[in-house]
Amino acid sequence: MKVIRKIIEIDPDRCDGCGQCVISCAEGAIEIIDGKATLVSEAYCDGLGACLGECPQGALKLVEREAEDFDPEAVEHYLEHKHAGQAAKARTFHAVPQCPSHQIHMLKKEPAPFHNPNPxxxxxxxxxxxxxxxxxxxDAPFLQEANLLVAADCTAVAVPNFHEKFLNGRVVMIGCPKFDNIMDYAERFAKIFAHNAIRRVTVLSMEVPCCSALLGVVRKGMENAGKKVPLEEVVVGIQGDVLETRTIIPDNSPQTSSNQD
Known part of the structure; x- marks a missing residue:
């Protein structure tokens, strides 16, 4: 049934497909389709606008128009079906004999210092x-007490001295928020923060818009786990230079350190 109510409207010309709004929509009403945020069903949008402040491009706004009424039961069924599909994919993945690339290896017994004495x-x-x-x-053993580096996979190619500048003394997790499922990312980080005593997190992303979702999924995972871990963001240009470094959650511990030159 259609009623006059508030509902999200997405400007496709402004949307850069970063996916921040997808993370903030608990009802799953927004998905990235063909590189753009898309309202998958009017009935899934509650019209409260929780996603509005998450869009860096201002592509979202609340409008009042005739639309399908919000249907919480439909949302519940949709999310159950979606999660069931993700779980089935995960079971299929784990049922396949794992190749050596999936096996956990501890390559170093002791972490290297933040500053490499021999650049x-x-x-x-x-x-x-x-x-x-x-x-x-x-529950990977190397995550416990880790200084975590969550890096967009392109950064390792863009930054010429990636190992010396960012990787020393850190446990790295790489991925692409553009091509991977960012909701899966958020759920995984929630489990990581809940299961481990993470010391601090550095999110290393590229300057391209789609990379901005990486910080969002880490913060969402931290929030869902009820944790508050020192967090910084480093943005790298496509030429490999550091464009911006900012503290998101301050580290109030006396042993605060950074590997930034």
């Missing part, structure tokens, strides 16, 4: 395996 060294600073966000289990 010219070509030795790898990687301390664990796997590194993909989707492949790291929340």
């Amino acid at each position: 010219a060294s070509t030795a790898s600073a990687l301390s664990h395996w796997p590194v993909q966000i989707r492949l790291i289990p929340p």
